[in-house]
Amino acid sequence: MSETKVENGKITEYMGKRVFDFMRWRKPAAAISIILLLASIAALAMNGLKFGLDFTGGTQIEVGYEQAPRIEDVRQQLAGAGYEGASVVRFGSDTEILIKLPPSVAEAQTQISARDEQATQSIGDKVVAVLDQASAGDVTLRRVEMVGPQIGEELRDDGGLGMLFALVVVMAYVALRFQYKFSIGAVAALAHDVIIVLGFFALLKLDFDLTVLAAVLAVIGYSLNDTIVVADRIRENFRKVRKAEPEEIINISISQTLGRTFMTSFTTLLVLWALQFFGGELIHNFSLALIVGVVVGTYSSVYVAANVLMAMHITKEDLMPPVKEGSELEEMP
8 A cells, every 4th residue: 555654553644645534433423313313303203394385285375565575574464364374485576475374274264165266366365455454555466376285295295205216216226336235324324314304394393395395305416426426435445455444444435535525515505505595585494404404414424324334344345346257267287
């Protein structure tokens, strides 16, 4: 192993690059992961996910103001008129407001099923009348539509099946490209990331809608990309660094990819922070889910996927290409 430095029996430099002893902290990291997972599962069990209008159904009303209103004032006006639990966000511009009413509130205001088209229009007219009365300028109804609970239930089920299908496909892909131990580590890291993101939303009781579901699926792709890069380097180093222990091979591989991982995560977080602060309320939860997912996904690529490989006792023999029968030439007499 040229250009290799060893101190206290461990490789500290390889091919001119410093090697950090990541696996030294694998047990404390495993404890942290277990605590986060248990906390997330407990939050999901006690609070559940606060599904948005996309999943529960309800009425969506878009109104326009002459002058930009304060969101908190609009919420108070609706609450005072009996529209408790209404979601109010800016939509497109400062003078455009999107209001989402849960199905129970909409039906209580009309005394009939909110699925009826006439009732849906009536809800929109009543909301505009309430807001117009409290506004200095005119308030106009731009659009009103109903999202049925059946559609929301189908979206929720299809979204859950989509995540499960993604995990199964990832496991099959990694097993075929690398080895089954890598596939278990990759799926463990992805499941770890998804559960923590869902637990975060359950703990803070944030709205979980289609944009957040899209963010969770994006987290799966982001975390998988990081995990695949590290796994590819581990496989390569197992074949190149012949006299090192598995723990040292993993340390070398993570150290070699550390710069790429850090810069990718950092630049991605810069964009997500910009969306969080300047992107508007409609994508607030979307960007928040991605921020949590990117941070947790970067961590899991190092301390979950690699930890699983260590726990499963990965060896050089696991990654050696199989010798084809008859490939070795017999010596000629």
